Amino acid sequence: MTKPKVLISDKMDPKAAEIFAANGCEVDVKPGMTPEELKAVIGEYDGLAIRSATKVTEDILEAATNLKVIGRAGIGVDNVDIPAASARGVVVMNTPFGNSITTAEHAIAMLFALARQIPMADRETKAGEWPKSKYMGVELTGKTLGLVGAGNIGSIVAARALGLRMKVIAFDPYLTADRAVEMGVEKVDLDTLLARADFITLHTPLTDETRGILSAEALAKTKPGVRIVNCARGGLIDEAALKDALDSGQVGGAALDVFETEPATASPLFDAPNFICTPHLGASTTEAQVNVAIQVAEQMADYLTTGGITNALNVPSLSAEEAPKLKPYMALAEQLGSLVGQIATGNISSVAIEVEGAAAELNQKPITAAVLAGIMGRYSQSVNMVNAPYLAKERGLEVSEIRNQREGTYHTLLRVTYVAEKGKRSVAGTLFGSDAPRLVELAGVNIEAALEKEMMYIVNEDTPGFIGRIGSLLGDHGINIGNFNLGRRAATGEAVLLLSVDQPIGQDVIDAACKLESVKRVKGLSF
Known part of the structure; x- marks a missing residue:
């Protein structure tokens, strides 16, 4: 596994570099660079640790193609273009308590x-x-x-x-x-x-x-x-x-x-x-300089190695203790959001994210951000939890959160309800064995399925022989079926079919499937 690479571009206590190295990060200390020099090298780094001298402008961020986090050793972040960082999915942290x-x-x-x-x-x-x-x-x-x-x-x-x-x-x-x-x-x-x-x-x-x-x-x-x-x-x-x-x-x-x-x-x-x-001496004590250097290095290293988010200004905080508990929920949330983004017809005008049962005991903000990251993937290939809320806001997407302490059919449940061209629809999922995401509801139909890398989504009238026909069609195109998941609203009513397959579903397969009797909709899905 490649080590995260961090640049310290301002004068900082040496303990910061020591902490980065001790936590498995490569670190370069290069204070005093000009904006041109910083722009020339910033593309190499996953993290940028600064104080007040470095100005992280939109121009710098455009060159920071691998940057994931900016850490300010101190409280003020006037020298960071936070909207530009957010739009590029870069977490911006500070250390509000060190000084x-x-x-x-x-x-x-x-x-x-x-x-x-x-x-x-x-x-x-x-x-x-x-x-x-x-x-x-x-x-x-x-x-x-x-x-x-x-x-x-x-x-x-x-x-x-x-x-x-x-x-x-x-x-x-x-x-x-x-x-x-x-x-x-x-x-x-x-x-x-x-x-x-x-x-x-x-x-x-x-x-x-x-x-x-x-x-x-x-x-x-x-x-x-x-x-x-x-x-x-x-x-x-x-x-x-x-x-x-x-x-x-x-x-x-x-x-x-x-x-x-x-x-x-x-x-x-x-x-x-x-x-x-006095010349901006508020934080100028030996103790404060050591404290903020240690804190920014610990926070950035934690994010780069475990996903923990502390003192972030543009994304919900996620402590190292919370991260393991939330990780499977966030995986489920992003999958459900991605599913919505792929099956919704036309523009999505609103989305409601509902947590129920055990999920309602957790920090909902990271779950919401993960759902939005999945949904906004339909509009951008460079979307993550940081910039997804901003992209959603730009597109006028109305977002709401619902927390239900009650426990229903499932011990824990996450439901995403969205409004698009064909009205209100919802998808829901749970965790099996505490960490395995499962889809349990799709557009009002109860269905149990793992959302795998490549899938085929079909809505059809439930008629005899349909399963055989779709199996034959995929066989004729050399596509192997991994798992087969079927749900329907009522006997001989509308059915939903989710197939996991070994390769992406091409347009030729979709066109052929659409010609089958009783088929209403066909879509290739990727997760």
Whole structure:
């Protein structure tokens, strides 16, 4: 078996390369490549491990013909074109927890630095001055801290701030009331936070919704003299508006570790009063660098060798513990999806994926992705679990999920119901012996069949002698039948015939079969 090949294209702790090698991956460490150099070699690799320097653009991805996974050692993935990666079936992972404590501690350090104006006092003292009366600070104790974003890093900042006897309020659309109580913070809307906070610190990713969240309009709503810290992402604050607010005194101080454009070698903010900045040091501790390098290597190696998916941004996560349990279900799901994709007539407008019995206890998202990968194979030969949902969305396919805890005829069941040109149809399957996929329902007909590599699908009126006629036809064309599976709605009614054969069914065989008496439809299937 060929070993997965991984490229580390940014400076990273050596432990990352060691972990890749220990997990059976070949690894090349080539930091500092130009985009042209990266484009020239990326086609050789299954995995790409990066930090913030490498820009994974659509142009790079077009050349990455074998790439399966991109791993970002850190939380921000602004440097990865995620839609382009998804369209090409490439998993994008990050390490959202490896530098959480480090970044949170940097934010707290910035709070102290702002409150006591430490950098300015340090600079003037070293210049031979003694500005003791010039720098009058404020205490953090008793002040209100407003968190914009209360996720992993925000929650750590909240805990540290509460330890400093600050009152903490938080704006986060995803923060539940129970979680707010658990954190010891008060959940508020953004306008309330702006009006009440003595200090504001940002801990949210940069998205279309959060870009410029502290705009000129928002800064005008703040409590006069508020102090602002941003150790999250550049672009969350309108920097020109912040400069004006610092000059007017509406904002009493600001500390930025991140800028809209980096490296920020020049900025109007540098001349603003009570402004502190650092060069994107939020994750720059020895511990954090080791942690994120180890985590990204473990996650990528796990995916490349076992299929486990952790901290992915464009596909449902699938832990190493879940993967063995879900693997046979995903195989069944992809087969059923492929069957739907091959037998459906005309455009498929909607699909419902239903899990029942034991299947209902599992993570349904990977099962849904596998069904869609099977269905979308009718439109693209380069489809997988990653890009299938995107392809389905592009084609306007309505997708729904149903979970039934009840146990019916089968201990575990997966049913795919679709709407196409001829109305609503469904297929269903189960697992025999816990890991062998079996088809048990096809277009309303009960049928038991293993979906094998090459098959022939026939819908016909159930009449005497038909089985003999189809057997003779295949024999005349030199096609051997492996397995024979028959189901029918009622005696002398419509029947469904699935044959496994030793070679693909050609158009000449299909044409000949269509001429047989009582045949309604013939289709060659491949799985």
